[in-house]
Amino acid sequence: MKNKKLHGLSLQVIPFAEIEKMGISERVKKILNLVLGNRIVIIHGRLRAEEEARLIEDTMAMVDHIKGFKGIELAVIEPNMKDRGMFDKMRYNLAKSLVGDSAALTVIGPSSVVKEIRRDPKKIELLLS
Amino acid sequence: MFKKKENIKIGFYGPPNAGKTSLANRICKDWTGEEIGMVSKIPHETRHVQFREKVEIKHKGKILTFKLVDTPGIATKIDYEEFIQFGLKKGDAKKRAKEATQGIIESIQWLDDMEAIVVVLDASENPYSQVNITIIGNIVARKIPVLIVANKIDLKKADIKKVEAAFPEYDVVGISAKDGINMEEFYESLFKLAKKA
Numbered sequence: 001m002k003n004k005k006l007h008g009l010s011l012q013v014i015p016f017a018e019i020e021k022m023g024i025s026e027r028v029k030k031i032l033n034l035v036l037g038n039r040i041v042i043i044h045g046r047l048r049a050e051e052e053a054r055l056i057e058d059t060m061a062m063v064d065h066i067k068g069f070k071g072i073e074l075a076v077i078e079p080n081m082k083d084r085g086m087f088d089k090m091r092y093n094l095a096k097s098l099v100g101d102s103a104a105l106t107v108i109g110p111s112s113v114v115k116e117i118r119r120d121p122k123k124i125e126l127l128l129s
Numbered sequence: 130m131f132k133k134k135e136n137i138k139i140g141f142y143g144p145p146n147a148g149k150t151s152l153a154n155r156i157c158k159d160w161t162g163e164e165i166g167m168v169s170k171i172p173h174e175t176r177h178v179q180f181r182e183k184v185e186i187k188h189k190g191k192i193l194t195f196k197l198v199d200t201p202g203i204a205t206k207i208d209y210e211e212f213i214q215f216g217l218k219k220g221d222a223k224k225r226a227k228e229a230t231q232g233i234i235e236s237i238q239w240l241d242d243m244e245a246i247v248v249v250l251d252a253s254e255n256p257y258s259q260v261n262i263t264i265i266g267n268i269v270a271r272k273i274p275v276l277i278v279a280n281k282i283d284l285k286k287a288d289i290k291k292v293e294a295a296f297p298e299y300d301v302v303g304i305s306a307k308d309g310i311n312m313e314e315f316y317e318s319l320f321k322l323a324k325k326a
Contacts, residue, residue: 049266056205056263057237060230063207071206074259111206 010038016045028055031108032062035072040109046076047106055108071111078104136183137326138196139319140243142236142268144260145172145202145229147251148280151306153181153199159312160186165199171215173229175201178239188316193323200239201232203260240267245274245326247319252279252303253286256295265296274325276318279303282310 012034019027028051034041047055052074059072141149154164166179180198207229212222240246246268250256256279268275279292282303289303302318304311 049263049270052263053237053240053267056203057234059205060207060233064227064230070208071204074205074263076259076262111208 010040011042012039013042014044016043019043024051024054027051028058031055032058035108035110036062036066036069038110038113040107040113043106043108045106046104068112069110073107073109073111075107076104077107136194136196137244137323138198138242139323139326140198140200140239140246141249142200142240142246142264143202143249144251144254144258144264145204146170147202147249147254148306149202149249150175150179150199152247152249152278152280152304153179153197155306155309155312156184156186156197157181160184165197171212171217171225173202173204173207173212173225173232175199176225176228176232177201178232178235186316186319188313188320191320193320195323198239198243200236201229203233203236203264204229205260207233237267240271240273243273245276245322247276247278247322249278249280249306250292251281252289252292253281253284256292261295265299274322275299276322277301278315280306283308 014030019030022030027047031041031043032055055072055074063069063071141153143149148168150166150168154166154168157163157165161181161184165181166175168174178198178200180196182196183194184197186193186195207226209219209222209226212225213219217225248261248264248268250261265275265277277292277296277299279287279289279301281287282289283305287303289301292303293301300318300321302311302315304315
């Protein structure tokens, strides 16, 4: 796992092989633990639809119980994403620079952090420099 | 021998504020005389699954009887401060946020019970959102027949072609639940959907 940090914001890259053998609960738990630690998680690959739904379910249970946690931003980014907005393209380029080319990448982060990046995209550029 | 299915469960799914309850109200008002729930400009107005048994629709000499299940909008984040911007007091906004999180969990848990699903999207919004993709991905993974409704075609920004381009494998019908535009085509599509269940 690679980990880059800047002003409390950090990125965590998870190769798919690392979570491949985990069950759905364990996999979702691992992702959410990282997100609760204020990290943006980049998974080399994509989750199954049922896992995405479970991730949303467990996220909602946590929003209800953890003070200050408002949820996640979830994006599955494909290389050929026409009609996507600038923000998605930026996320893909960022993720690609960290993990190399991939068929798909999943980016999951705390919504508060992603909101902050939207407000000031330079934070991501600084993180990569 | 095949027995004709009666009272199939049709779920109305989608992101918050796409118009699921507006469409459910339109159907219920047209065919049962009573609306199913409240609608609001503030997101997450529907925070519990609500249903109406035995809604009977007659269209071109055919009859469809189904259980209409209207679900809370699915989202990946709930921020009570967003509700304050709509004029709610802090306490009410927090209560709404708490109920909304439980509503989302409820929506997802009801997925397995559905026999057919109408996904309601706001045609004036970007259809490529991850929540839309996750909802449709989950329906497809469960092999549940799906119809996509591009709602709010009365709005200037509405773009049905964009919704069709985002989900080319599925039937898409453009309507305005609020103004009752194109409901005939919707009912036609609903019959086709029920046939697949």
